[in-house]
Amino acid sequence: MKYIYNIITIVSIFFLISSCVSRNDSDNPLTPESLINTGTSKLYVNEVYAAGSPDWAEIYNDSDQPISIAGYYISDNFSEPLKQKINSGIVPSKGFLVIDLTAFGLSQQGEQILLSDSTGKAVNGFSFPAQTPEKSFGRFPDGSANLTFMKQTKGRPNDTTFFQPPVDVVINEIYALNPDWIELFNKGNSRVDLSDYYLSDDSTNLTKYKIPSGTFIEPRGFLVFEESQFGFGLSSSGEPVILSNRSANAVDKIIFGLQTAGKSEGRLPDGGQWNKDLTPTKNAPNRR
Ligand SMILES: [Ca+2]
Ligand SMILES: [Ca+2]
Numbered sequence: 001m002k003y004i005y006n007i008i009t010i011v012s013i014f015f016l017i018s019s020c021v022s023r024n025d026s027d028n029p030l031t032p033e034s035l036i037n038t039g040t041s042k043l044y045v046n047e048v049y050a051a052g053s054p055d056w057a058e059i060y061n062d063s064d065q066p067i068s069i070a071g072y073y074i075s076d077n078f079s080e081p082l083k084q085k086i087n088s089g090i091v092p093s094k095g096f097l098v099i100d101l102t103a104f105g106l107s108q109q110g111e112q113i114l115l116s117d118s119t120g121k122a123v124n125g126f127s128f129p130a131q132t133p134e135k136s137f138g139r140f141p142d143g144s145a146n147l148t149f150m151k152q153t154k155g156r157p158n159d160t161t162f163f164q165p166p167v168d169v170v171i172n173e174i175y176a177l178n179p180d181w182i183e184l185f186n187k188g189n190s191r192v193d194l195s196d197y198y199l200s201d202d203s204t205n206l207t208k209y210k211i212p213s214g215t216f217i218e219p220r221g222f223l224v225f226e227e228s229q230f231g232f233g234l235s236s237s238g239e240p241v242i243l244s245n246r247s248a249n250a251v252d253k254i255i256f257g258l259q260t261a262g263k264s265e266g267r268l269p270d271g272g273q274w275n276k277d278l279t280p281t282k283n284a285p286n287r288r
Contacts (some may be wrong), residue, residue: 047138050106050131061091062143071118081116146257173266176234180227186217187271198244206244
């Protein structure tokens with residue numbers, strides 16, 4: 001009975017979302033919030049790229065078994081799921097399969113992506129906002145509900161690390177649940193002078209906070225900035241954090257997602273890949 005109730009709920013939500021979307025198509029209000037995720041499948045539309053030739057969608061399988069998607073459908077319209085039939089393909093366990101979108105193109109102005117099974121029933125999808133050619137859009141970490149812009153990782157794990165920093169200092173950990181803080185880490189073997197570097201949470205204004213003269217970070221050392229110092233709050237629903245040099249050129253940028261109570265986000269190990277749901281370790285080595 002509970003199962004039937006769940007199905008009814010899921011179908012209702014889907015039709016509610018579909019009707020909202022089609023009603024508002026003309027003024028293009030699509031946001032990641034119109035994510036659909038049926039919760040009954042381990043298959044996720046994991047990444048899309050709308051400036052390709054052709055455009056593509058990456059499917060991620062979060063289960064322990066390979067899943068065949070032969071006979072499934074992919075579409076750029078929630079209310080028209082059968083646009084392109086997927087003739088063959090197996091998504092490996094914890095792996096990826098890229099589908100070239102040959103029957104339709106994705107709008108760089110923002111659109112929808114929907115994977116449906118061989119009966120046309122929605123499996124997974126989301127709405128994506130306007131894209132630029134240098135970025136893709138998808139889930140980070142893979143298969144999560146967190147949708148964000150990222151660099152293209154076609155057929156590979158998603159990665160939101162946009163720039164390879166020319167200095168050895170990186171944004172190592174953030175805590176966005178009041179009072180907020182940003183932890184930097186020096187990956188290198190020499191002391192780095194961070195005088196007149198900048199921190200920001202706005203890609204269009206990199207110089208929001210100027211790091212005071214005489215600020216140094218030791219080799220393999222940490223340096224924490226408190227919200228009371230840098231003056232802007234970090235949004236608990238996610239946003240970028242950017243470290244820029246004296247020329248106001250970004251040297252490291254991360255994008256964090258919706259925060260979990262009592263958790264931080266950061267690199268693991270220190271200076272490594274960005275991860276969600278860490279134990280906050282202000283001014284100390286990062287850990288799960
Ligand atoms: Ca990817
Ligand atoms: Ca830490």
